[in-house]
Amino acid sequence: MRIIQFVLIITLVGTGYSFAAGTRYELRVDGLACPFCAYGIEKTFIQTEGVESVEIDIKNGLVIVNTVEGIKFSEDKLITIIDDTGFTMKSMSVKPR
């Protein structure tokens, strides 16, 4: 019985997690030290549909974009968004949340 409960809990937690999960994009961008630049990128992503939150990691030169469940961005779209703010995306990594 305990085994069934355990499996049930793990299944529910796992299912819940996957329902809540979006995607985390870590975009490497040079020149984030200036707030005019960093705020511009942050503002543009906040206004992009499907974005849940944006963080700027100045120390590591990263723009971290978290999307809502079911939303994924292509690399081209992310490059375009960064380009529109006057910067160039150097690289990116994608992680499930």
Add this chain to the structure above:
Amino acid sequence: MMVWVKRISLLILTLAVFIVGVTYLFWMPSPQEAPYQLVKTWGGKGEKPGQFNEPTGIALAGNEIFVSDSRNTRIQVFDLDGNFKRMFGEQGDAPGQLNRPMNLTIAGDELYVAEFFNDRIQVYGLDGKFRRSIGKAGSAGGEMSAPGGVAVNADGELFVADFFNQRVQQLAADGRFIRQWGTTKKTGVLDGRLNYPTDVAINSEGVLYIADGYNDRILAFGPDGELLHRWGGPFAMNIFGPFNSWFATVTGISIGPRGDVFVADFYNDRVQKFSAEGEFINAFGIESTAPTHTAIAVVEADDGSVFVADYANHQVQKWQPGE
């Protein structure tokens, strides 16, 4: 053959020395006064009254200093010794609410706040009471895209550093478009174009000073709109550097009570002081130990004290002229 090689080498060396000498004399001027002294700092990172989370603007009225506390989405007010007096603003986009306030200007008994995220200029009484809002998001005349700074002339007209629209707009007091400098949405260093203008200031003669942010230069225009002066590195042509009178991203500009021009030279972690015509007078600042930089906005008081919004250290610096 050897003689000719020697002569040519000597000629090249002489030319190089001449060029370096001319460059030094014309583009790396020496300070014209004693060094400024840092007398006080206050703040530190946090949310409590008197603390900051990324200060981005500063202005002065009488014996009060107003600071844009950008990520805390509020304006804080201090006396000239750094004692906290009051604060106002809360996050949002309703009238009176704030989202990333940037450079500030005080005209008469009103505080003008450039709001980067809400694409507008908001006007408050010095007591913090909201009075009116000017502009909305867009790129048509009178609309804005991430305004970074604002200045107000004697007639109450506004000059707005319209950052992402690559222009400075002159607006009537009611927000009606009058004219602009720069080409909307086009960056450039020639043909009157701007490159992410961050701030503006206007002096008592009606001369408009534009902090042409990523062009690393200052442009000064007369009341008729004609270019009077420009400076910042060789030929003011987007050549950045750490030398006197050179810049590395200008983020704030203000006019002191005696007409001097103070420029926040962000990536060089310093303030530079110039005459109204752009002659270099002095430079001072705190080097950054953080991944970002210090001097982002600056204002001078009547007694010559200079207050600097220090972005990297989340504080205000107070400087006084040297003896």
